[in-house]
Amino acid sequence: MEALRTLRLAGTALRTTPIGFGCARLFRLACPGDRRAVLESAYEYGIRHFDLAPMYGLGEAEPLFGAVMHHHRETITIATKFGIAVRVVGRAIAKGQRPLRSLLVRHPRLSRHMEVAGGGPGAGLAGRVLYASSGFGAEEAKRSLERSLRALRTDYIDIFLLHDPPEGLVAGADALVDFLEAQRDAGRIRSWGIAGTPGETSRGIADIGAAVVQVRSDIFDAPSSLPSGVARITYGALGRAIPLLQQYFASFPAERDRWSDRLAADLDDPRSLPTLLLADALRRNQTGPVLFSSTRTDRVRLAAGVVSDGAMSPERHQALRELALAVKEALPVPGVAS
Numbered sequence: 006m007e008a009l010r011t012l013r014l015a016g017t018a019l020r021t022t023p024i025g026f027g028c029a030r031l032f033r034l035a036c037p038g039d040r041r042a043v044l045e046s047a048y049e050y051g052i053r054h055f056d057l058a059p060m061y062g063l064g065e066a067e068p069l070f071g072a073v074m075h076h077h078r079e080t081i082t083i084a085t086k087f088g089i090a091v092r093v094v095g096r097a098i099a100k101g102q103r104p105l106r107s108l109l110v111r112h113p114r115l116s117r118h119m120e121v122a123g124g125g126p127g128a129g130l131a132g133r134v135l136y137a138s139s140g141f142g143a144e145e146a147k148r149s150l151e152r153s154l155r156a157l158r159t160d161y162i163d164i165f166l167l168h169d170p171p172e173g174l175v176a177g178a179d180a181l182v183d184f185l186e187a188q189r190d191a192g193r194i195r196s197w198g199i200a201g202t203p204g205e206t207s208r209g210i211a212d213i214g215a216a217v218v219q220v221r222s223d224i225f226d227a228p229s230s231l232p233s234g235v236a237r238i239t240y241g242a243l244g245r246a247i248p249l250l251q252q253y254f255a256s257f258p259a260e261r262d263r264w265s266d267r268l269a270a271d272l273d274d275p276r277s278l279p280t281l282l283l284a285d286a287l288r289r290n291q292t293g294p295v296l297f298s299s300t301r302t303d304r305v306r307l308a309a310g311v312v313s314d315g316a317m318s319p320e321r322h323q324a325l326r327e328l329a330l331a332v333k334e335a336l337p338v339p340g341v342a343s
């Protein structure tokens with residue numbers, strides 16, 4: 006299939022599709038064949054941007070991606086990160102991922118712990134057991150870049166991101182910035198930036214001059230204070246919003262009809278909410294790709310279709326903002342002050 010339309014990442018020479026596939030959750034699928042099928046479906050439906058990190062899939066995501074996608078290399082953009090590594094225990098678990106995944110399917114509480122741990126070494130006990138900070142110095146960046154290039158079977162990374170750097174990083178960043186700029190000049194990375202929470206990211210970007218920032222953004226909480234002229238990649242449009250909106254409509258059934266009318270969408274149809282949320286995320290961010298993830302090929306297809314559907318109208322965008330406010334008033338939104 007042909008690629009979706011493309012956009013240029015603001016302030017860079019990179020062009021890619023407005024929607025990107027995130028590989029963090031692919032390893033929720035127990036079967037390697039299913040993981041491949043989902044990745045291949047993203048390419049098949051025209052998606053050309055992919056987000057990875059050495060920690061994803063407990064270290065298995067980058068090699069899988071390299072094996073499945075290296076023959077598409079010239080037609081895709083790849084973002085990967087450095088700064089969080091998988092500990093030995095995590096790598097050992099990764100080797101037995103199939104039994105682990107089957108166990109998680111049978112034990113939802115354990116699965117929730119693993120989900121939280123996916124936030125990295127700062128995410129509770131399980132996060133500390135599985136992951137460690139590998140540091141943000143030039144040497145650490147160099148080692149991580151070499152490993153990612155080998156795993157991804159490529160000789161360049163399009164977007165190389167500091168993975169959730171801590172506050173205060175910027176003070177010692179000169180050697181790192183020199184290294185990243187030298188790698189960019191040598192063509193081993195095409196751009197670099199920071200992935201992290203909006204407050205810290207905003208400061209880091211302003212201080213060290215990165216070209217790309219990758220931040221969480223959904224209808225409940227969209228970062229507003231990022232410097233202009235920097236390409237923005239956003240993620241998280243669906244993961245929190247879909248269950249909350251579903252909970253809201255289950256608690257207030259009359260609201261479903263009212264908001265179906267306001268949004269001119271049939272909210273009984275399970276495809277409506279993800280379609281609206283992604284269209285809204287694309288409207289909010291026109292400087293770089295909107296990431297999403299799914300373990301289902303039909304949902305990958307749905308997400309790709311949102312790009313072809315065209316821009317969301319201002320009226321729908323406004324209605325969705327009002328729906329988000331109504332939900333915030335009625336329900337606690339995790340991670341957002343009420």
Ligand SMILES: NC(=O)c1ccc[n+]([C@@H]2O[C@H](COP(=O)([O-])OP(=O)(O)OC[C@H]3O[C@@H](n4cnc5c(N)ncnc54)[C@H](OP(=O)(O)O)[C@@H]3O)[C@@H](O)[C@H]2O)c1
Pocket residue numbers: 026027028029030056057168169200201219240241242243244245247275276279296297298299300301304307
């Ligand atoms: N610090 C960072 O840079 C950072 C942090 C977080 C994430 N990321 C990147 O961003 C990517 C996306 O993040 P995310 O996974 O939090 O975002 P997301 O796309 O907002 O949420 C994913 C969730 O939405 C569900 N979903 C997808 N399509 C759906 C549909 N049509 N209907 C109902 N549910 C649907 C998925 O479930 P199913 O699998 O069941 O479809 C999954 O539970 C990650 O994979 C990662 O690459 C980066």
